[in-house]
Amino acid sequence: MSLDAETVKRVARLARLRVEENEIPGLQAELNGILGWVEQLGAVDTEGVEPLAGGNPGGASLPWREDRVTGGGVVEKVLANAPDREGDYFGVPKVVE
Amino acid sequence: MLTELTIVGALKALESGETNAVELAEAHLRAIEALNPRLNAYVTLHAERTLDAARESDARKERGALEGIPLGLKDLFCTEGVRTTAGSKILGDFVPPYESTVTAKLKAAGAVSLGKLNLDEFAMGSTNSSSAHGPTINPWSPGNRKLVPGGSSGASAAAVAARLAPGTMATDTGGSIRQPAAFCGVAGIKPTYGRVSRWGIIAYASSLDQAGPMARTVEDCAILLREMAGHDAKDSTSADVPVPDFAAACGRSVKGMRIGVPAEYRLEGLSPEIARVWDQGLEWLKEAGAQIVPISLPHTKHALATYYIVAPAEASSNLARYDGVRYGLRVAGQGDGLNDLYERSRAAGFGAEVRRRILIGTYVLSAGYYEAYYLKAQKLRALIRRDFEQAWESCDAILTPATPTAAFALDDQPSDPVTMYLNDVFTVTANLAGIPGISVPAGLSAEGLPLGLQILGRPFEEETLFAAGAALERAANFSAKPGMVA
Numbered sequence: 396m397s398l399d400a401e402t403v404k405r406v407a408r409l410a411r412l413r414v415e416e417n418e419i420p421g422l423q424a425e426l427n428g429i430l431g432w433v434e435q436l437g438a439v440d441t442e443g444v445e446p447l448a449g450g451n452p453g454g455a456s457l458p459w460r461e462d463r464v465t466g467g468g469v470v471e472k473v474l475a476n477a478p479d480r481e482g483d484y485f486g487v488p489k490v491v492e
Numbered sequence: 493m494l495t496e497l498t499i500v501g502a503l504k505a506l507e508s509g510e511t512n513a514v515e516l517a518e519a520h521l522r523a524i525e526a527l528n529p530r531l532n533a534y535v536t537l538h539a540e541r542t543l544d545a546a547r548e549s550d551a552r553k554e555r556g557a558l559e560g561i562p563l564g565l566k567d568l569f570c571t572e573g574v575r576t577t578a579g580s581k582i583l584g585d586f587v588p589p590y591e592s593t594v595t596a597k598l599k600a601a602g603a604v605s606l607g608k609l610n611l612d613e614f615a616m617g618s619t620n621s622s623s624a625h626g627p628t629i630n631p632w633s634p635g636n637r638k639l640v641p642g643g644s645s646g647a648s649a650a651a652v653a654a655r656l657a658p659g660t661m662a663t664d665t666g667g668s669i670r671q672p673a674a675f676c677g678v679a680g681i682k683p684t685y686g687r688v689s690r691w692g693i694i695a696y697a698s699s700l701d702q703a704g705p706m707a708r709t710v711e712d713c714a715i716l717l718r719e720m721a722g723h724d725a726k727d728s729t730s731a732d733v734p735v736p737d738f739a740a741a742c743g744r745s746v747k748g749m750r751i752g753v754p755a756e757y758r759l760e761g762l763s764p765e766i767a768r769v770w771d772q773g774l775e776w777l778k779e780a781g782a783q784i785v786p787i788s789l790p791h792t793k794h795a796l797a798t799y800y801i802v803a804p805a806e807a808s809s810n811l812a813r814y815d816g817v818r819y820g821l822r823v824a825g826q827g828d829g830l831n832d833l834y835e836r837s838r839a840a841g842f843g844a845e846v847r848r849r850i851l852i853g854t855y856v857l858s859a860g861y862y863e864a865y866y867l868k869a870q871k872l873r874a875l876i877r878r879d880f881e882q883a884w885e886s887c888d889a890i891l892t893p894a895t896p897t898a899a900f901a902l903d904d905q906p907s908d909p910v911t912m913y914l915n916d917v918f919t920v921t922a923n924l925a926g927i928p929g930i931s932v933p934a935g936l937s938a939e940g941l942p943l944g945l946q947i948l949g950r951p952f953e954e955e956t957l958f959a960a961g962a963a964l965e966r967a968a969n970f971s972a973k974p975g976m977v978a
Contacts, residue, residue: 398855410808410854411815412847413835422851425909429852432910433797436868439875446870447877450685450699450729452926452951457728472589476819485817490830 397427494519495655495978499561499712502658506560513546513560517604520562523978524606524656527631530976533647533656535567535625536575536608545604556602557719564657566648567608568615569595569703570692574605578694579613579623579644582814582821582841592692593724594661594703601719606657610647613843614811615668615696618915619905620646622845630676630899631974632941639899639941642672642915648706649676655978659707659716663693665700666799667919670931673706674894674944677933677972679961680706681713682919684951685926686731688717689724697806698729700799700923710932710961714738717954733952741955742962747781749960752887756792757918759896766893766943769935773891773945776967777960785887789879792921794872796913799920801856801869808853811846814838848909877925880948889956892918894931894944922948930957933970942972 398406403423407414414422451457470483479486494516497505505511521539528534542562549560570576570588577583595605612622619640621627628647630639631654641650645662649672652660662669664682673680681704688703695701705716718739723732753774758767774784816822816837823836842850856865883890896917906912922929927948934945945964949956 402855403851406851406855406858408835409858410850411812411831411834411838412842412850413832413839422848425848426851426855428908428910429800429848430855433801433865433869435797436794436801436872437864439791439794439872441868441871441875444871444874446867447874448699448870450702450923450926451731452684452686452877458732460725460728469589473818475589476586478816478820478822487817488824488828488830488833 398423398430495523497658498709499658499707499715500709502561513549513604514543516560517542517546517562517606520606520657527654527656527976527978530629531631531650531654532626532628533609533651533654534564534607535577535610538574538607542604542606549602549604552602556600558598559602560604561602561659562604562606562657563598564606564609564648564651564660565595566611566645566660566662568611568663568694569661570694571595571605571608574608576608576694577624578615579611579625580841580843580846581624584624584821586819590692593689593726594693594720597719609651609660612644612646613846614694614807615644615663615665616807616845616849617643618667618671618912619643621902621905622843624843627902631976632676632899634940634975638902640675640902640905642675642899644668645706646672649673649678649680652676652678652706652708653974654976659705659712661703662706663701663703664923665696665803666923667916669704669706670894670919670929670946671915673931674933674942675899677942677970677974678706678708679710679713679930679932679965680704681717681930681954681957682922682928683717683721683954684928686729687928687952687954688720689727689730691724691726695810697803698810699806700803710930710958710965711739711742714742714958731952736955738954738958741958744955744959745781746777746960746963749782749889749956750785750887751777751782751960752785752787752883752890754787754789754792754890754892756789757892759917763897765937766896769943769945770891770893773934773964776964777891780963780967787883787887787890789883789921791872791875791879795876795921795924796917798869798872798876798924799916800852800913801865802873802924804849804853805857805866806853808850808857811850814841873924876921880925880927884950889960890948892946892948894918894946898937898939898941898943918946927951928954928957930961932961932964932968934964934968935970936972
């Protein structure tokens, strides 16, 4: 399948990436090139194959830790790289009218 | 020359009092000052901090396993109080308030950081040229032709080759340690997934990312890996298995070892030089007593396509955190809402390749396409792993070329992303299967550029790789040096 310009815009919106109108044709061609290439996988018979999600060999099970507070109280560290700070909060544009 | 010392050599010289940590650090800082303007390997240097750490090391009574050894760190490892950029504009001013587990362990072992090394943006690339800091140049570049060092850990390999560090920290998601190691004529290992903690390493594709060392000898890699490895409660995927003395394995004989040769890796149109060095490697291992076994890894030809679904999918999710709100670049227009802020900050902060992978990843995970792409790729991934599991029934390790070509010129790069992705054709299977792989310099091309061989092994059997890698190293006796060298 091949992506049309509208789909490229929709995916960019989903990814919260601003894409200018004049960038669409280039991106569309690149993405279609990649998708056309990965479509080869469709030809492989994977009937009954369990999908593999993780990287751990042998599918090692992930351990649980005790449910207790292990950190916190580091407001200054958390805010140290904030592009905009208001008191002990991250500043953002107004979101409610 | 102190910059010529291997890690083993430097540890001996420090032990005997022939040199000290400050002298070693100073020698490397001088070399960096002289060569870095041409190579662009280090993107952040902190000489005072380095020398302070070296002085502390010299004063320390209780000696760590890497006491006084200077190391360069890929700028993907978070370092407390030292800018960490992932090669991206979006993290251009990011100063982590914490230290990655790997770098904390190295520090605890007495190692001294020389600075942070360039990389492809967010470790996405095979040339080190997608970095916001500009490309790193391969020290093997002849005359005025600029060759790429490989990537994404291109500068980690270039720095070791040019003697700007005896060892470096790197990461490998689809070949990012093994391919640049081969391009720069150094050794590098991607350990088994889970061998090394990923905590504090900026994430690209979490189920594939794994940190590993680069150095000029296989044994130096073994020494570094031992200090990096081990279970970490802060990374739930880090394996709770004992860490062996990897260096001891370097002296182990390969007599009786069964070395698999996968038919599918003999690609149509494989460069005769690469084929020759591969055959030579097999001959060397045979002479050392190993047995050569033909094997089949039937799903190899689908590994790259599988990778370019799985990795972008994970990347699109991992990189969602860069939103211009809590840290990193913020770009906002007058009267913009929150969504505009996200979209503008991300568009301004990410480079072309990162944007491309985020879009592909978002698409393959989106409603209606998830099954056709992402789930299908996960099934292929299971088949690729099964190929290896079946191969281990008849062999103990697998020998392949590390890369399909030697290093190429910066301006000869294919403009088509799919052609560029073919660089990882021999390395990407190990990440998908979670198995370890080592790259060892094995010879020179007709042009005088390094060529590398890769050895793959069973999960958590890095010792086999060190034994076979050291055997190859002894036979190859690779002593050529790049043109740009300290």
